[in-house]
Amino acid sequence: MKSLLKNDYGILVxxxxxxxxxxxxxxxxxxxxxxxxxxxxxxxxxxxAVGLNLLVCHxxxxxxxxxxxxxxxxxxxxxxxxxxxxxxxxxVIAAMVxxxxxxxxxxxxxxKLKGHYLAVATMGxxxxxxxxxxEWHSVTEGPSxxxxxxxxxxxxxxxxxxxxxxxxxxxxxxxxxxxxxxILNSRVGRALRALHGSETAAAAMGVNVNSxxxxxxxxxxxxxGLAGSLYAHYMTFIxxxxxxxxxxxxxxxxxxxxxxxxxxxxLIGAVLITSMRAFLGExxxxxxxxxxxxYGLVMMVVMIFIxxxxxGGVSIIARKLKRGSAQPEEIGA
Amino acid sequence: xxxxxxxDKQTFDGPLLNVRxxxxxxxxxxxxNDVSFSVRSGCVKAIIGPNGAGKTTIFNLISGIYKPASGxxxxxxxxxxxxxxxxxxxxxxxxxxQNVQLFHNMSVLENAMVGCHTRTRADLLPSILRxxxxxxxERESRxxxxxxxxxxxxAGFADLPAGSLPFGKQxxxxxxxxxxxxxxxxxxxxxxxxxNTTETGEVGEIITSLKEKxxxxxxxxxxxxxxxxxxxxxxxxxxxxxxAEGTPxxxxxxAKVVSAYLGADLEAV
Amino acid sequence: xxxxxxxxKASMTITEQILQYVLSGLVMGSxxxxxxxxxxxxxxxxxxxxxxxxxxxVIGSLLMVTMTEVYELPMPLAFIIAVAGTALVAxxxxxxxxxxxxxxxxxxxxxxxxxASIVLRGISMFIWGKDAYAMRHFSGEEPIEIFGATILPQxxxxxxITIAAVVLLQLFYRKTLMGKAMLATAVNKTAARLMGxxxxxxxxxxxxxxxxxxxxxxxxxxxLNLAKYDAGVMLGLKGFCACILGGLGSSGGAIIGGIxxxxxxxxxxxxxxxxxxxxxxxxxxxxxxxVRPQGLAPLKEMMMGQEKQ
Numbered sequence: 001m002k003s004l005l006k007n008d009y010g011i012l013v014x015x016x017x018x019x020x021x022x023x024x025x026x027x028x029x030x031x032x033x034x035x036x037x038x039x040x041x042x043x044x045x046x047x048x049a050v051g052l053n054l055l056v057c058h059x060x061x062x063x064x065x066x067x068x069x070x071x072x073x074x075x076x077x078x079x080x081x082x083x084x085x086x087x088x089x090x091x092v093i094a095a096m097v098x099x100x101x102x103x104x105x106x107x108x109x110x111x112k113l114k115g116h117y118l119a120v121a122t123m124g125x126x127x128x129x130x131x132x133x134x135e136w137h138s139v140t141e142g143p144s145x146x147x148x149x150x151x152x153x154x155x156x157x158x159x160x161x162x163x164x165x166x167x168x169x170x171x172x173x174x175x176x177x178x179x180x181x182x183i184l185n186s187r188v189g190r191a192l193r194a195l196h197g198s199e200t201a202a203a204a205m206g207v208n209v210n211s212x213x214x215x216x217x218x219x220x221x222x223x224x225g226l227a228g229s230l231y232a233h234y235m236t237f238i239x240x241x242x243x244x245x246x247x248x249x250x251x252x253x254x255x256x257x258x259x260x261x262x263x264x265x266x267l268i269g270a271v272l273i274t275s276m277r278a279f280l281g282e283x284x285x286x287x288x289x290x291x292x293x294x295y296g297l298v299m300m301v302v303m304i305f306i307x308x309x310x311x312g313g314v315s316i317i318a319r320k321l322k323r324g325s326a327q328p329e330e331i332g333a
Numbered sequence: 334x335x336x337x338x339x340x341d342k343q344t345f346d347g348p349l350l351n352v353r354x355x356x357x358x359x360x361x362x363x364x365x366n367d368v369s370f371s372v373r374s375g376c377v378k379a380i381i382g383p384n385g386a387g388k389t390t391i392f393n394l395i396s397g398i399y400k401p402a403s404g405x406x407x408x409x410x411x412x413x414x415x416x417x418x419x420x421x422x423x424x425x426x427x428x429x430x431q432n433v434q435l436f437h438n439m440s441v442l443e444n445a446m447v448g449c450h451t452r453t454r455a456d457l458l459p460s461i462l463r464x465x466x467x468x469x470x471e472r473e474s475r476x477x478x479x480x481x482x483x484x485x486x487x488a489g490f491a492d493l494p495a496g497s498l499p500f501g502k503q504x505x506x507x508x509x510x511x512x513x514x515x516x517x518x519x520x521x522x523x524x525x526x527x528x529n530t531t532e533t534g535e536v537g538e539i540i541t542s543l544k545e546k547x548x549x550x551x552x553x554x555x556x557x558x559x560x561x562x563x564x565x566x567x568x569x570x571x572x573x574x575x576x577a578e579g580t581p582x583x584x585x586x587x588a589k590v591v592s593a594y595l596g597a598d599l600e601a602v
Numbered sequence: 603x604x605x606x607x608x609x610x611k612a613s614m615t616i617t618e619q620i621l622q623y624v625l626s627g628l629v630m631g632s633x634x635x636x637x638x639x640x641x642x643x644x645x646x647x648x649x650x651x652x653x654x655x656x657x658x659x660v661i662g663s664l665l666m667v668t669m670t671e672v673y674e675l676p677m678p679l680a681f682i683i684a685v686a687g688t689a690l691v692a693x694x695x696x697x698x699x700x701x702x703x704x705x706x707x708x709x710x711x712x713x714x715x716x717x718a719s720i721v722l723r724g725i726s727m728f729i730w731g732k733d734a735y736a737m738r739h740f741s742g743e744e745p746i747e748i749f750g751a752t753i754l755p756q757x758x759x760x761x762x763i764t765i766a767a768v769v770l771l772q773l774f775y776r777k778t779l780m781g782k783a784m785l786a787t788a789v790n791k792t793a794a795r796l797m798g799x800x801x802x803x804x805x806x807x808x809x810x811x812x813x814x815x816x817x818x819x820x821x822x823x824x825x826l827n828l829a830k831y832d833a834g835v836m837l838g839l840k841g842f843c844a845c846i847l848g849g850l851g852s853s854g855g856a857i858i859g860g861i862x863x864x865x866x867x868x869x870x871x872x873x874x875x876x877x878x879x880x881x882x883x884x885x886x887x888x889x890x891x892x893v894r895p896q897g898l899a900p901l902k903e904m905m906m907g908q909e910k911q
Binding site: 179182183186187188189190191193194196197198200201202203204205206207208209215219 | 460
């Protein structure tokens with residue numbers, strides 16, 4: 001088991017086993033089935049966080065409007081299936097493609113600029129998308145939202161129960177993680193890490209810096225679009241408040257809390273923040289409206305005291321421990 | 334197919350690098366003024382000059398960090414000065430940096446593997462699917478990176494984080510990274526800066542061994558004994574202008590060069 | 603949150619309508635200009651985009667409401683207390699959250715300001731609740747008619763105070779040592795430090811001045827717009843759009859960008875669609891980033907042949 005956890009693929013396999021546990025716990029009554037729906041949200045948030053993690057860690061850019069891609073994915077699927085009767089899964093692909101195309105259009109001009117203009121542009125996109133969802137009644141049904149979105153089907157089996165959705169969505173989340181790991185362990189991943197290390201040196205080695213930044217931004221939007229589409233199919237009802245600036249900030253919070261050092265930071269961040277959103281309000285009781293203060297404080301405190309995030313903090317500590325036990329002698333040469 | 338560079342080596346018989354009337358201004362200051370020179374294939378050429386003479390600026394112009402106000406730069410028959418930096422690497426131009434710019438977040442081996450970037454093709458989709466072609470390329474990149482680490486004596490450090498190497502070794506790793514791209518022209522920006530005598534000697538040996546294998550090298554350097562030992566030709570610049578060009582001996586006896594150095598920076602001679 | 607131009611008469615000609623929109627755009631634009639100036643001052647000092655800028659605006663306006671309505675202080679005194687109180691909040695923010703991270707990269711600091719904005723908004727909600735407060739106009743509420751359009755006396759207060767704030771800021775920059783130090787730091791932080799300028803103090807004062815400007819913006823438009831704990835998000839972000847429109851980092855650009863944004867927004871909402879009113883600023887933001895990321899500032903430089911490069 002220990003050696004299994006040494007590489008990313010090993011951790012992925014271990015995670016599969018861990019994910020098999022909750023349904024068993026529910027079956028024996030050791031766990032409330034309400035938690036299954038929280039676990040489903042964790043899967044969705046993990047998909048988005050993984051993409052954002054690639055963007056933050058490797059392109060050194062941040063998006064303050066990823067909820068827009070989540071929303072674009074959700075609305076694309078909802079409109080295609082409810083209004084146009086589009087076949088299931090085809091709409092999921094369409095949601096991913098449309099999110100990717102919009103990311104490309106926004107990213108291509110802004111990623112050329114020096115500085116954090118992508119953050120600014122995505123924030124603008126997020127707000128515009130939110131306003132359009134609310135105001136373009138003829139297409140989005142405005143604030144009342146779209147109802148009657150079908151659950152997904154695998155062959156002829158409709159994903160009727162939360163348990164079925166849980167398995168399906170986590171399987172997809174694991175595939176998303178696998179895709180991210182594969183990207184990182186490749187020429188593309190090296191190029192991305194290189195340009196985060198030094199853009200000039202990466203360009204001197206032949207890495208087309210802008211094109212790689214754009215690629216990773218588009219990938220992150222595609223993941224968010226996928227999650228949005230799956231969200232629509234799970235909830236069967238969507239309305240604008242799920243896709244506002246606040247959710248974009250929550251996504252950023254996931255990345256910060258988890259840390260961008262490894263892809264697992266995205267998972268940790270998604271799991272923690274999703275749980276926080278589910279339980280914090282309850283814990284605060286009458287003060288539940290003030291949960292935002294907690295999120296804001298968490299954001300500031302993590303940035304001030306553990307800027308590498310939890311996963312980063314752990315991996316730094318692990319590295320230090322390792323170095324303490326087996327100090328390679330030749331370094332000092 | 335992966336590791337071959339579709340080059341026009343045989344069809345072009347002029348100088349490998351040709352710099353014509355290069356000029357750049359920063360505000361009112363003319364940092365490089367009408368400088369021309371060329372580098373023959375297989376030659377080691379050094380650009381020297383007193384501090385602030387414009388050597389590194391010339392270097393940054395050739396490697397594309399700055400764009401010249403006027404003038405032209407050709408690598409064989411490809412015009413470099415209108416080209417984005419990453420395209421130059423595709424053409425076979427590779428460089429190191431005066432203030433070492435390694436990828437600290439990556440291992441020594443991975444740094445060298447980034448050098449193989451232009452010689453490999455696997456893009457997103459093959460990487461996501463880990464196609465056999467992509468995996469073969471990865472293997473080849475790894476081998477090629479290892480080979481180049483061996484050339485500079487860093488093979489034993491392959492798995493360490495690049496940032497943990499002592500400074501001298503970081504400089505050498507930069508050379509290995511540049512070599513991994515199989516360059517036609519290697520640009521070394523002050524390869525001995527910040528190194529002690531032993532380390533400078535090691536870098537000198539590496540450059541000499543590259544030269545014996547026929548590598549074309551253009552370097553900027555302050556360490557005169559290193560320059561005079563390894564260079565075939567020397568270009569001297571002062572106040573942004575070329576004041577002399579020739580073999581190390583010719584240049585050392587040039588009156589203008591002597592006065593430029595005596596006037597500006599005694600210790601450098 | 604920003605109400606459409608009021609006092610519309612049924613029978614206005616199109617020219618009168620346009621004049622009306624331009625007038626109300628000028629009012630909103632003035633406050634955007636002050637908010638944008640606040641962004642610019644912090645950006646020039648620290649290279650960070652302070653996402654808590656909008657909270658300064660709201661805290662200023664809510665403090666003003668409390669001072670005038672609850673404690674029934676005279677307007678000028680309430681104004682001074684509200685501005686000083688907000689400046690104090692900005693002071694605390696810089697000391698507690700920004701200063702400890704002075705060696706971090708810009709991205710970290712930007713995220714900290716986002717966190718700070720959430721916390722400040724939460725605290726405002728805690729103190730003032732979720733209600734929107736109406737505020738007394740500074741002087742009469744009887745609309746004045748000019749060329750068929752109407753304008754509230756408060757609008758003149760808005761223009762006057764905006765101009766006064768800009769003039770005071772210029773005097774501060776040109777006449778005081780601290781102001782000059784701030785200009786020098788904006789041009790080159792390292793050089794300023796070498797010249798013996800206490801850059802840490804400059805950055806602190808940048809936040810304080812920026813907080814004061816934000817509060818002023820909030821106070822002058824509070825009588826026209828109601829004051830509410832969460833109004834800062836949109837006001838802040840629109841102020842930032844104004845910065846980008848004018849050219850990030852340019853004070854002149856911030857003022858011009860703010861006023862222009864106000865006018866475009868009012869015209870767009872009035873003539874095209876009022877439901878997309880809040881989207882206009884962000885569409886402009888994206889267009890500027892795509893087409894002319896340096897904003898309008900270099901234009902002005904070309905015409906006047908001055909300002910720092």
